[in-house]
Amino acid sequence: MSTLQSTSPGRRAGKYAALTGCTLMLSLVYMSLTSWSVAVNELALTFGLTSAWIQLGSAALIAGYAIGGFFQGRWIASMGWKKTFFIVISAFLIASALIPVVQNYYLILILRFIQGWGCMVALMCTIITSWFPTRERGFAVGILLGAIGLGAALGGYIAGLLTPLLGWQNTFWCITGLTLAGVVIFLLLVKEAPPLEEEKRATLNQxxxxxxxxxxxxxxxxxxxxxxxxxxxxxxxxxxxxxxxxYTLNFSAGEVGTIVMLNGMIAVVSTPFGGWISDRLVASKGPLKARTFTNAWLALGVAALGCALIPHLSPLGFGMAVIIAMVAGWGTPATNGPGLSLPSDLLGSAASGPALGLVILIAGAGGIIAPVWVPVLAQEYGWTLAWYVTAASAVVGLIVNLILGASKTASSARRPAATGGRNA
Known part of the structure; x- marks a missing residue:
């Protein structure tokens, strides 16, 4: 019997309500975060900032994302997701509301760090993985994290419409108000998940x-x-x-904006696709091999190819730049669904919060280092080497996924429970 047929109507409604609420919440948070791109020119003029100082705003966000994800994971285990959500979203909303009025850039960076805690990827993934069984989990997490690209794109678009009319400060507050409305909807939709049947069977089987x-x-x-x-x-x-x-290739601002938008928007498709493919492979390969195979060959392999070819194809013209940017943009986001499902697959939903927090804490350093170091490398040695380094990181990730997929430990015994036919 299929999963859909064997799931009770109440649980089925609950998991799709949770997916809707979490996806909406994450989209709105990332809409608010992209308001930074609207404010940077004004901030640069007001505080006399160099491009390096402006990049610190992005680094502060990723630092908050990584460190915040770690602590959110620990708090979920100790106090539950609802209290954790209230703490994190309150800090996020206060920081978002204060950035437009603060007159000290150092304080703005601190607020940007607090905003990073509001990314809530660990928190939202923990909620979703507690509702969806293993063979549906990758696709569900992929849909959830596809909201990042959607929210970022919509945030930039809406901010671009509102800023000429209202100014960037009022635009910040409008998008923050939308986020607050999303909090109410989220709390109405998302409930505590009952235990998964596959985890009940795992407990009975020791x-x-x-x-x-x-x-x-x-x-x-x-x-x-x-x-x-x-x-x-x-x-x-x-x-x-x-x-x-x-811009070094003399594309116009409109062309650059279009290429960058398509580079990001392709993730709305590739993120759930990667999760869906890994779910389809679970029955034959087991969760670990299914997720790592998808990450290695259908995501990171594509990312490596795309980034390595960017400096060779982009100079050929706008059309080639669009194509190769979309190839590169497809790659890494496709790892979100499989990769962030694995902690729950391997360790169970009770440990998924702290496990996701640890993964994001380690990963966050990559998001801090690359935006600062690679442009410096490009200034010294040229953009071709810079893009090769970017591609090399995907190759290393591919190799690590293959090593991870080949690993065997005692918890491999979870595979039978993950592939059963009557998951809740």
Missing amino acids: TASVSPANIYAEPRLWLLGIATFCCFFNCYGMYSYLAQYL
Whole structure:
């Protein structure tokens, strides 16, 4: 019997309501975060900032994302997701409302760091993985994290419409108000998930999930963290300096904006696609091999190829630049669904919050290093080498995924529970 047929109507409604609420919330948060791109010119003029100082705003966000994700994971295990959500979203909304009125750039960077805590990827993924069983989890997480690209694109578009009419400060507040309305909808839709049937069976078979206190001893979790570090290096690096590179090729501002938008928007498709493919492979390969195979060959392999070819094809004209930017943009986001489903697949939903937090903490360093270091490398040695380095991070991530997929430990015993036919 299929999963859909064997799931109770109440649980089926609950999991799709949770997916809707979490996806909406994450989209609105990322809409608010992209308001920064609207404010940077004004901030540069007001505070006399160099491009390096402006980049610190992006680095502060990723630092908050990484450190915040780690603590959110620990708080979920100790106080539950609802209290964690209230703490994080309150800090996020206050920081978002204060940035337009603060007159000290150092304080703005601190607020930007607090905004980064509001990315809530660890929190939202923990909620979704507690509702969806293993063979549906990758696609569900992929849909959720596809909201990042959608929210970022919509945020830039809406901010671009409102800023000439209202000014960037009022635009910040309007988008923050939308986020506050999203909080109300989120709380109405998202409920606590009942235990998954597959985890009940695992407990009966004495293959119960790992305790949150023991996750740091799980070597595969550290390998996943290293692989995700490579993904962050590749993806956040590409997002931060693609436009800077394209301007060196004398593309117009409109052409650069179109290429960058399509580079990001393709993730709305590739993120759920990667999760869906990995779900289809779970029955034949088991969760670990299914997720890592998808990450290695259908995501990071594409990312490496695309980034390596950017400096060779982009100079040929606008059309080729669009195509290769979309290839590069497809790659790393496709790892989101498979990669961030793995902690719950391997350790059980009770430990998924702290496990996701650890993975994001390790990964965040990649998102901080690449936007700062690679442009400096480009200034010294040229953009071709810079893009090769960006591609190399995807190759390293591919190799780590293959190593992770080949690993065998005691928790491999979870595979039968993950592939059963009557998951809740």
